[in-house]
Amino acid sequence: xxxxxxxxxxxxxxxxxxxxxxxxxxxxxxxxxxxxxxxxxxxxxxxxxxxxxxxxxxxxxxxxxxxxxxxxxxxxxxxxxxxxxxxxxxxxxxxxxxxxxxxxxxxxxxxxxxxxxxxxxxxxxxxxxxxxxxxxxxxxxxxxxxxxxxxxxxxxxxxxxxxxxxxxxxxxxxxxxxxxxxxxxxxxxxxxxxxxxxxxxxxxxxxxxxxxxxxxxxxxxxxxxxxxxxxxxxxxxxxxxxxxxxxxxxxxxxxxxxxxxxxxxxxxxxxxxxxxxxxxxxxxxxxxxxxxxxxxxxxxxxxxxxxxxxxxxxxxxxxxxxxxxxxxxxxxxxxxxxxxxxxxxxxxxxxxxxxxxxxxxxxxxxxxxxxxxxxxxxxxxxxxxxxxxxxxxxxxxxxxxxxxxxxxxxxxxxxxxxxxxxxxxxxxxxxxxxxxxxxxxxxxxxxxxxxxxxxxxxxxxxxxxxxxxxxxxxxxxxxxxxxxxxxxxxxxxxxxxxxxxxxxxxxxxxxxxxxxxxxxxxxxxxxxxxxxxxxxxxxxxxxxxxxxxxxxxxxxxxxxxxxxxxxxxxxxxxxxxxxxxxxxxxxxxxxxxxxxxxxxxxxxxxxxxxxxxxxxxxxxxxxxxxxxxxxxxxxxxxxxxxxxxxxxxxxxxxxxxxxxxxxxxxxxxxxxxxxxxxxxxxxxxxxxxxxxxxxxxxxxxxxxxxxxxxxxxxxxxxxxxxxxxxxxxxxxxxxxxxxxxxxxxxxxxxxxxxxxxxxxxxxxxxxxxxxxxxx
Numbered sequence: 001x002x003x004x005x006x007x008x009x010x011x012x013x014x015x016x017x018x019x020x021x022x023x024x025x026x027x028x029x030x031x032x033x034x035x036x037x038x039x040x041x042x043x044x045x046x047x048x049x050x051x052x053x054x055x056x057x058x059x060x061x062x063x064x065x066x067x068x069x070x071x072x073x074x075x076x077x078x079x080x081x082x083x084x085x086x087x088x089x090x091x092x093x094x095x096x097x098x099x100x101x102x103x104x105x106x107x108x109x110x111x112x113x114x115x116x117x118x119x120x121x122x123x124x125x126x127x128x129x130x131x132x133x134x135x136x137x138x139x140x141x142x143x144x145x146x147x148x149x150x151x152x153x154x155x156x157x158x159x160x161x162x163x164x165x166x167x168x169x170x171x172x173x174x175x176x177x178x179x180x181x182x183x184x185x186x187x188x189x190x191x192x193x194x195x196x197x198x199x200x201x202x203x204x205x206x207x208x209x210x211x212x213x214x215x216x217x218x219x220x221x222x223x224x225x226x227x228x229x230x231x232x233x234x235x236x237x238x239x240x241x242x243x244x245x246x247x248x249x250x251x252x253x254x255x256x257x258x259x260x261x262x263x264x265x266x267x268x269x270x271x272x273x274x275x276x277x278x279x280x281x282x283x284x285x286x287x288x289x290x291x292x293x294x295x296x297x298x299x300x301x302x303x304x305x306x307x308x309x310x311x312x313x314x315x316x317x318x319x320x321x322x323x324x325x326x327x328x329x330x331x332x333x334x335x336x337x338x339x340x341x342x343x344x345x346x347x348x349x350x351x352x353x354x355x356x357x358x359x360x361x362x363x364x365x366x367x368x369x370x371x372x373x374x375x376x377x378x379x380x381x382x383x384x385x386x387x388x389x390x391x392x393x394x395x396x397x398x399x400x401x402x403x404x405x406x407x408x409x410x411x412x413x414x415x416x417x418x419x420x421x422x423x424x425x426x427x428x429x430x431x432x433x434x435x436x437x438x439x440x441x442x443x444x445x446x447x448x449x450x451x452x453x454x455x456x457x458x459x460x461x462x463x464x465x466x467x468x469x470x471x472x473x474x475x476x477x478x479x480x481x482x483x484x485x486x487x488x489x490x491x492x493x494x495x496x497x498x499x500x501x502x503x504x505x506x507x508x509x510x511x512x513x514x515x516x517x518x519x520x521x522x523x524x525x526x527x528x529x530x531x532x533x534x535x536x537x538x539x540x541x542x543x544x545x546x547x548x549x550x551x552x553x554x555x556x557x558x559x560x561x562x563x564x565x566x567x568x569x570x571x572x573x574x575x576x577x578x579x580x581x582x583x584x585x586x587x588x589x590x591x592x593x594x595x596x597x598x599x600x601x602x603x604x605x606x607x608x609x610x611x612x613x614x615x616x617x618x619x620x621x622x623x624x625x626x627x628x629x630x631x632x633x634x635x636x637x638x639x640x641x642x643x644x645x646x647x648x649x650x651x652x653x654x655x656x657x658x659x660x661x662x663x664x665x666x667x668x669x670x671x672x673x674x675x676x677x678x679x680x681x682x683x684x685x686x687x688x689x690x691x692x693x694x695x696x697x698x699x700x701x702x703x704x705x706x707x708x709x710x711x712x713x714x715x716x717x718x719x720x721x722x723x724x725x726x727x728x729x730x731x732x733x734x735x736x737x738x739x740x741x742x743x744x745x746x747x748x749x750x751x752x753x754x755x756x757x758x759x760x761x762x763x764x765x766x767x768x769x770x771x772x773x774x775x
Contacts, residue, residue: 009043014061016043018075021065026074026185029055029067068183117143120177120188124196127171132161136186137173137193147177149190155211156192158269158285164243165285172196211271211285218264223255228268228284238270240284247292259289375434383425384445386418394430394442401432402468403442407456411448413507416515416528421508435465495562496589496596501579502556509548518556520569527558527571535573535580547576555579559589561596568596 020035021027029051036049047057058065058073066076125137125147134150151162159165173193180189216230216238228238242256253259260266266287273283382396384403392408394401408415408422415421422428431444433456441464443456504518512531517524532540534554536547548554557573572586587595 009046012040012043013047013057014064017058017073018064021073021075026072028071029073030071032073068185072185074185117145118179120147120175122174122176124172124174127167127169127173130162130167130169132163135162135167137175137190139175139188145188146186147175147188147190148180148184148186149175149177149193153190154193155195155271155285158211160243160246164241167195211269212282213267213269215265215267218260218262218266221256221260221262223257226256226260227280228266228270228287236282237280238268238282238284239273239280240268240270240287244268244284244287245292246286246288251292259291264289374436376432378431379450380430380432382428382430384418384422384428385425386422389417389419392418392422394428394432394445395425396430399440401430401440401442403430403445404464407442408445409447409451409453412446412451414526416526417513420510420513433461439465439468441465441468496593497560498557498589499560500557502558504554504556504574506548506550506552506554509544509550511543511545514544514548514574516554516556516574520560525569527569529556529571529574533571533573533586535575535577535583537577538575538580540580552576557585559587559592561592568592570595 016035016039017032020032024031033049033051033054036044036054047053055067058067062076064076066074068074120139120142123139123142125139127135128138128146129136134148137147137149139145139147151157151159151165154162154165154167173195175190175194176192177188177190179187214230216228217234218226219229219237220227224242226240228240230236230238242253245253245256245259247253266289268284268287270282270284273281276282380396382394382401384392384394386392390405392403392405394403405415405418408418408428410421426447428445428447429450430442430446432440432442434440441461443461444451444453502518504516506514506516507526508515514529514531514534515526516529517526519525531542531544534541534544534548541547554574554576556571559570559572561568561570570587570592573580573583
């Protein structure tokens with residue numbers, strides 16, 4: 001027979017919960033359920049042990065319990081119980097019994113009424129709850145109340161968290177506080193908290209512990225702790241732990257030797273150690289190292305008071321003389337193992353902390369004495385002025401910075417063409433280095449968010465500088481290209497591969513130009529394509545904005561060439577839907593091999609600027625057109641036979657309206673590359689250096705209709721008419737085209753243009769693009 005309970009189950013439950021809430025000065029619902037196992041089984045089974053059932057029971061007794069923020073439980077003001085204890089002198093003081101205690105001190109004692117007190121100054125208290133970044137202090141004099149404090153208020157914010165400070169539950173502190181928000185666990189919020197030097201000191205007016213802020217020299221470094229010598233003749237010693245290192249948020253340090261070595265100079269703050277020994281009387285609260293903070297850098301006025309007499313305090317290697325001190329400190333030290341490991345860019349630590357400073361602190365890869373002495377800037381603002389697709393200038397203050405497309409990013413994406421993607425005088429941010437000759441060269445330029453790219457190396461900077469000094473108007477802006485003799489010494493046999501049916505994604509669309517991203521050798525490349533080489537459902541498109549959107553998938557065919565250290569890619573064809581039939585390649589593998597071999601070289605008469613510009617200024621009546629073209633370097637760094645009639649027509653076009661034509665090379669031209677390996681992927685034709693293919697031959701152009709030939713003649717006539725402002729007569733368009741213009745001699749050479757050309761793309765103001773197929 002079960003014995004009857006002395007009290008009803010509900011009374012037992014209320015009494016039990018009230019005692020637990022008061023003893024913990026407030027408790028969460030989750031933690032309170034853990035105490036329910038101590039209840040009698042009958043009571044526990046009646047009301048349940050879940051958070052939901054407990055919350056329901058508490059809500060049935062609002063006169064006793066109050067739930068704050070839907071999670072924390074405290075005792076209501078009407079049910080607060082004061083335990084009275086007699087002190088040695090016979091006075092009575094009230095003991096706080098609730099986390100919601102807002103100072104309801106006993107009127108029988110000498111303490112003031114809590115409602116009349118709004119500030120606490122230099123008051124003693126005891127820590128009764130402690131978390132990583134905040135805690136609670138109980139105060140009994142001059143009033144009985146509780147005080148909330150956080151890590152910033154504790155000892156002037158010297159610690160990253162309270163666990164690293166060594167503060168313990170029950171430790172006595174002295175504080176200043178003001179009344180905090182209502183309906184909180186503590187009535188007061190502390191503005192300043194510090195530990196008492198001597199917890200047995202009962203004086204409520206005790207001053208804060210005295211700290212030191214000075215510089216010193218690292219004497220010993222272990223994995224988790226070390227010692228700093230400082231003071232007069234370096235006779236003082238301060239212990240520091242790995243957790244005392246001041247570092248940026250998110251940076252994880254696993255071992256002190258990774259960032260400090262013996263004899264390193266550091267700035268630190270320290271306080272007298274409560275566990276001091278004869279050798280070590282101080283313990284550091286924070287240590288600043290140059291890698292993470294400018295406070296760690298020494299100023300000219302700093303003095304380390306090196307011990308010139310050599311009279312140092314002896315510290316043995318095994319630390320046997322301070323074994324007890326080390327053991328206590330290591331036990332007290334707390335290392336948060338749950339924090340995620342982070343990889344930190346050590347070379348950019350000082351830059352991220354203050355990007356506007358002149359980068360004397362900025363570290364680049366491959367440091368040297370000469371490199372370190374060069375002026376550097378980071379995070380500067382300037383106005384970008386594009387000059388060409390690959391070159392531009394940044395104007396900032398009274399200076400000019402040379403910039404290139406390969407170090408320029410827009411919203412985290414690399415820029416393909418400065419003229420297309422950067423507005424004139426657009427505001428940008430940049431990093432730059434100034435050479436000894438006073439030339440500022442941008443190492444990184446960006447708009448929007450700073451891109452996550454590795455810092456530039458000094459070798460890359462000097463290569464770029466030599467390129468600028470050697471050719472001020474050169475458009476070869478590759479940071480990886482060195483001198484010509486360096487390139488020629490490393491060149492091997494060219495290897496050409498043709499890649500078909502490659503999937504890409506559109507990242508930018510304009511009327512005539514688009515940009516797409518695709519994978520090349522497990523890396524993502526961003527390339528430009530023109531509207532005249534894009535097809536949708538087998539039909540050419542003159543306006544890309546009408547058929548494409550950002551994010552659309554397209555198919556590509558490109559040629560990739562590698563010649564020694566050179567790697568070049570030519571995007572030949574793009575399409576959506578089925579692959580367009582009967583489309584001749586813009587460039588054959590053999591032509592691309594020749595272009596790759598001639599990359600970066602100029603024609604013999606490069607220096608003759610007047611002759612180079614002659615084709616654009618008009619053609620003399622006394623000279624043959626072909627003679628003028630011998631001086632011209634055509635786009636894509638390819639060398640063409642200037643005597644060919646189709647190149648003569650193209651040479652008359654302005655530079656910004658030219659399109660590259662396919663040229664049928666003579667046997668002797670192809671023989672110049674006997675060792676070129678050409679591989680056509682995706683089941684397409686394999687080519688050798690002589691141009692002989694094995695497989696399906698290119699489609700014949702002999703089947704074109706008379707209408708197609710008439711269209712060709714009409715387009716050519718319109719082009720010449722717009723350029724020379726003369727009437728163009730088209731005769732027998734089905735077989736030949738003649739141009740009876742007095743300003744142009746040798747027109748008979750043009751009569752066979754249609755028989756010689758392959759794929760010809762011509763852009764005019766009225767006709768944006770046409771694909772011409774001629775046998």
